[in-house]
Amino acid sequence: MVVEVRGFFGVYLLYCTNPRYQGRVYVGFTVNPERRIDQHNAGKRHGGAWKTSGRGPWEMVLIVHGFPSDVAALRFEWAWQHPHSSRRLTHVTRRTSRERQFDFHLRVLAHMLRAAPWCRLPLTIRWLKQEYCRDFPAGLEPPLHMPVAFGQVRAVKEAKGVKPALSEKQVATSQHCCICLKTFQDGDDDTPLHCFHPGCAMAAHIICLSQVFLEKEPHQLLPIEGQCPGCKNIVLWGDLIRHHKGCYGNLEPVLTSSQEHWANELQQ
């Protein structure tokens, strides 16, 4: 089962399986993880980074996705690569000689997900390779609105000017924003957000709904949660965004035991 996501911006962790370079890791940004790992393993003549070229094979172990833009993802990539240069991560201690690169990068990531501004983003942390999956360090678990997911992901192109085909559910929902009451136009920058609760017809501009959700926290840019103006359920902003981008239905609750999760996954 491959999850398809529209508007994909991801930051990934590669792990080197070549015995000569074993234990090396690499952090990178991509809009297309499937193509990117092929490029890394094909070497720099085929678009791979020089740091990974000729040292493969590499495995893409983990990817963080759900960034609102390429710029946001690239900033995250830079800070993950250079934690001791980032003013957001001054509390992260340096790697000890006994700490493996992989463990260090996981520890840095754990701190990043809990630090501003990233702690407010509707991110998904996705393990792509079962054998590398592990729990986050105790006390450094990701914020509750960020699901930990498992399995492959595919970026789906959002063709300019072409609207994604409307599902039956979307056809049945409102044609105007429930907040500003304007009718959705073909020329709108963004397709409207819809509530994922069954039977709820709420539709709103992303910007309109985020302003409503932020009424109690006007100093923030990104909401965490709020009440759906349609069905009145409390919804996580991240869930609305993930639903919007197409990967909501495949999220699993976070389990304490990753083994248990993979056991379930393999049975399906």
Ligand SMILES: [Zn+2]
């Ligand atoms: Zn609106």
Ligand SMILES: [Zn+2]
């Ligand atoms: Zn609703």
